[in-house]
Amino acid sequence: MSDSLTTEPTRRRLTPRQADTVHRLTDAGVREVRESGYENLSIRDVARRAGVAVATAYTYFASKDHLLTEIFWRRLNALPPVDRSKQPAKRRVIAVLRELALLVSAEPELAAGCTAGMFGGEPDVRQLRLYIGMKIHDRIEAAAGPGTPAARLLELAYFGAMVEAGLGYATYERMADRLAEAAELIMELPPDDRTGQVQPV
Amino acid sequence: MSDSLTTEPTRRRLTPRQADTVHRLTDAGVREVRESGYENLSIRDVARRAGVAVATAYTYFASKDHLLTEIFWRRLNALPPVDRSKQPAKRRVIAVLRELALLVSAEPELAAGCTAGMFGGEPDVRQLRLYIGMKIHDRIEAAAGPGTPAARLLELAYFGAMVEAGLGYATYERMADRLAEAAELIMELPPDDRTGQVQPV
DNA sequence: CAAGGAGTCGGACATATGTCCAGAAGTTAG
């Protein structure tokens, strides 16, 4: 598997052909969930729409939850690395949070679906879920400072915002704003409250 | 509720006999999920354990998600009202958050199940979910001050903590501690940063 | 204690979900 293989997070490595199949599936998945909603989503329908046999679809995705989680994971990975250079910390934090919050916001059904999928507790989703958690953790830490109480609190706030949006308590845009508000508040704190340790002189 | 009818959040009002059936079901549900986990939970098994016919169980609960959400809802309602009198705000907030966080923490499987259930997106769960959201919102506001940025942030943090615990990133106890840390941080802010308005003199 | 009704029961049914496998189609190497 030296050359013609694409690294895909789905199941180890995929040949170009497989990668294409998977891509058509995730793609169809997005369109399908957008139109039918999480509740009515099924691998069978997605497969049909993607022009792929049901058995094939199940080769790559164990369930709709798995598919949705994969979709989210891919979007997450498509984000550019956090720009840690210029920009004041507060602004950077707000940008990173907004970016994460709006990852799937354009399709509310997809968003709700991803959330539901991740929580579904399917064994096939576990691993992916861990990766996702780490990725988010890292991005927020990169923006707010590693190991700081501020970063921890912001991470909580981010997940909380996704919950409230996912449960339909508010829109993703609204939650993005509330995250910005939260960041304003949190990053306002004096540095050594943020770092949790005495500042060296 | 004239006399022989108990108010139950499940389906309108229940006769004592019905209330008993429902209680046996929720009860069996807790034990069942504790032993088998969310994934392997089924109304059928719960019904059997409760000594209730499947058809009867389905009369009250449309799905395992519905059952789990109901269980959570009941526990939430069993909490005593927030003591708004004495105690400094910070201490009160921490207490309320901890209480909420540990609602289901004794049975991690139950906790994960409730989370998964609420997100499942079942129509029967929607209403209950709204109530739950409101209840939590109210409790946190009662502790931290209505309409304050601090309250909003704390609410985010609470949901976030539940997510991280529910997804298995950390234990509920650990998240309770992180919530306490968050509250320390947030309630430390000067009052008019907290209220978002100029303090009247 | 008989009649009626509410609640429950069991089991048949319809549908949805995921697996399996034998063979077709496509790909690569010699």
Add this chain to the structure above:
DNA sequence: CTAACTTCTGGACATATGTCCGACTCCTTG
């Protein structure tokens, strides 16, 4: 071009989930 291999395919299968309905058991009421 062909053999060997990989991937996809269609459809049968097993299982799980939720619904329906006629019968049965209590409990109430007259």
